[in-house]
Amino acid sequence: MSSSHSIPSHFCLLFDCDGTLVDSEILLADVMGEIFPELGLPFSAQQYMEEFRGVRFHTIVHTLEHRFHKLTEEALTQLESGMRTRMEARMRAELVAIPGIPDALAQLKSYPKAVVSNGPERKIRCALESTQLEGHFQGQLFSAYTLNVWKPDPELYRKAAAAMGFAPQHCIVIDDAAVGVEAGLAAGMQVIHLNHFPNEESTPEGAVGIHHANELPVVIAGLMESSR
Structure with a gap:
């Protein structure tokens, strides 16, 4: 893996599931x-x-x-x-993975990461198993149904970050939906908006907009560089 895509150990990636990891x-x-x-x-x-x-x-x-x-x-x-x-x-x-996600996750394999979803845990596991993505997350799954808090409430991302052992400012949220982007920003995290509908949706101020998952490694490396 290119050193430009490495990440300091004190940062964590928090991925939404539906629409971000899998095309559900x-x-x-x-x-x-x-x-x-x-x-x-x-x-x-x-x-x-x-x-x-x-x-x-x-x-x-x-x-x-x-x-x-x-x-x-x-x-x-x-x-x-x-x-x-x-x-x-x-x-x-x-079900299939979002285009570019398998390769992006492979490039980001050294990053601590978790899935944070508004869906039930069974649905999250089914999604990851069906697309062979479960190995990238080592069981680190955080469901709103388990934690009893749903996006756009930022507490869902905050609880996931705390369970992973990271402060909010040391987390990067990757989410495709407005409710998730709003939650990540309100949680005090850096946010990447995977915008599948750029002609219909705008990326909120404070988030970084991308249009394809293959952009993730470079964008994350840039966020890390700017945080030093």
Whole structure:
């Protein structure tokens, strides 16, 4: 590995999962576009991508209930169980890594790193196993469902950093969704925004925008250089 891509041991990389490491967003959008209408809540895959990308599942449900009608407890249980089951099946059959991520992680192998996601731990593990990325993280997975705090709350990233043994200012967040970028910035961390939709989304002030994962090693090296 090139020395220009090495990192001081006192820095840690915190990766989002869906849309950052794995190309799961369109699968999730399709599944939600199928299952919400089955229970009388109008919804489409395009709506997920435009309005709810990266947002907590329960927040999406509550928003739709407010717009249309409230679900019974039985229907809510059926909705979440059905969504999780269908999504896992789609992931195991179809999920791939975000282009450039496997090579970028290989170049960044000496960096301490973790996955920090709004999704359940089972979903995170399924995503990493399905794309053969789990070895890069050595079991360092932090789920909002386990820690009971969801992005854009910065506490999710702060708790992950503390568990990894790093101060916020010694962490770099890599996230594709607005809620994750907002959380990382509010946590006092350096943030790289993997912007898949540059014509539709802008990178918030304070974050570094990139358009392809293959840019990560060079951008991270530049952040490290500027922090010295």
